[in-house]
Amino acid sequence: MKKQAVVAGFVLLSFTLPLKATAASFTKFYVFGDSLSDTGNVFTATGGLVAPTTAIPQEPPYFQGRFSNQQVWVDYLGDQLGLTPSPYITLNPTIPNQGINFAVGGASSGQGNAVVPNAPLPGVLEQVGLLTQPILQVNQKLDPNALYAVWGGANDYVFGQATNATQTAQNLSDAVGLLASSGAKNILVFNLPDLGKIPFAFATEQSNNLTALTNDHNNKLAEELGKFSNNSDLNLISVDVFSLFNQVQANPGKFGFKDVTNPCLVGNFQTIISVCPQPNDYLFFDSVHPTTGVHQLVANAALAAIEAKSVPEPAINLGILALGAFGAVGVVKRQQKRSAGRIFDAQLALADSLSDRCNTPASTLLPRGDATRT
Template structure:
């Protein structure tokens, strides 16, 4: 039965998975967000390039400035697009030719940082301003053939004591609007996974409250984004990570996970007490952040959403239908690895 499921997944995958060539039409890749998208900005700011074991996040167990055990969705999607945006904090006078990643761990949706408040780290709306302000002042436009990604809001609710989603969603909508007004055409916008189901929520007794805030956030965000539908020059691509995480948590084995409730890393970003031996068996690497295999699924879902939006005919729920195929592929790869280890032994 498992083999049949994997085989069916491969058939679906072969029909749905975009090729690198068809998805590589973007000229650059720009990212605005928080720790789910950060590829080294907080790490560099907190001294990680000199002392990685005392930086945020610590390396090891975190991977080279990512808030995960390996690469994050930006890396994986970048591989598919042939574009790897450079962390903005490490830029010098050289202008990166593949894009910039402005995302910083702890970023609030608007201004400031909810986790590292004393560092000069921009919130998501501020991050967008770092790119658009010089462009607008020079009376120029953003590259219309580049891809722009906006994902955030969780820090407002988990660490920032936001009691409703109105201002958070307004900040994200303003970020999208500023990009569009500055000439951006292809904009990815992500909703939030159920924050009430992260280990932090269960440990602090905030599960019910964070679930309500998540639902409010996603509903308001969808309503705000719908207002951009009249702009025929804008290719706004919604990525439904809420449904993705729900599917993984409801059917962990299908996606190759064994534990979708507990974190691999016990402790916090500065005081780690233990780390599990098999991180990729877990959905969560720590009490807030997912493992790298989850980031692969996010990248796959994003790529499917891009292809669905560019298809000549509507492809309803393509990203969600594709998840079963992606999960089957991940599971098969794990089975192959285990079989190889047993054979070598």
């Protein structure tokens, strides 16, 4: 089958123009990750639906369980795809949904939580298991027409004890492999922005170390993902967040930002000291997490990568389809056609498997008063 080369590099137009998924049509949207992708799991687990001002993250100034001032990339990309994944902790098993968001703030790349190690909160690889294990137990496969997104690793380096990227990259590669072996065909994978440039790194004098770990992570992750190149049935879509953040920080005015160094919010997720009057002027909302404008750029970059895999070669209309695969030229399979289909019976099995976790008292999931959560 004919294959398509992905050109390394970003085109600024792809970050600034609103895009529509005209060539790709997915039946569902599943997300696995950490606080950059969490749309309410930690918030609900810490009592946010009852007492939002004492939950993690505190609302306000955080937005509806997101670790940002407004929507995150999952929301923006979901809007473009016409799909809204439900946070798994609040999943209602009686209602067919458009996908599930398993992402949990503080999630490690593998098992558990790098910020709250004794809490029953799943890491990224563990999150994938929450979806795949119930599906396989009822002798079914994952929906091949759904979109699956994997983004993690930052907590291993910022809050965990990882001194190199070997295990973290392997965990994320294993997550992709588990999805693929369970029937997933369309998998988005994100690399990391330069963690040495986040305000937390400067405040804790870890900038050089975190930059080195980021480079190690992105290189090793690219190597791991390269092992899937012979799988002609897999549409592996890489999103180069590292290059995106570097371009924004090098030319903030082109993207509408005025401050790409300091956080808008001073304090932590529960103890807010001050919040700037114009958060969208800032790249960072707090010392770790970006503002909603950055999340929209990430969503646009992801959609551009999806579109690049979904149109006949060599049409790179308006330049918006030239999205790099982690800064390297890779060979990927072009998507053919997608048909409608659902796996509702398997969804019910999944919901049953999650019921115990959903019913866990919030007080047992996350302790209060930790000043370094993500």
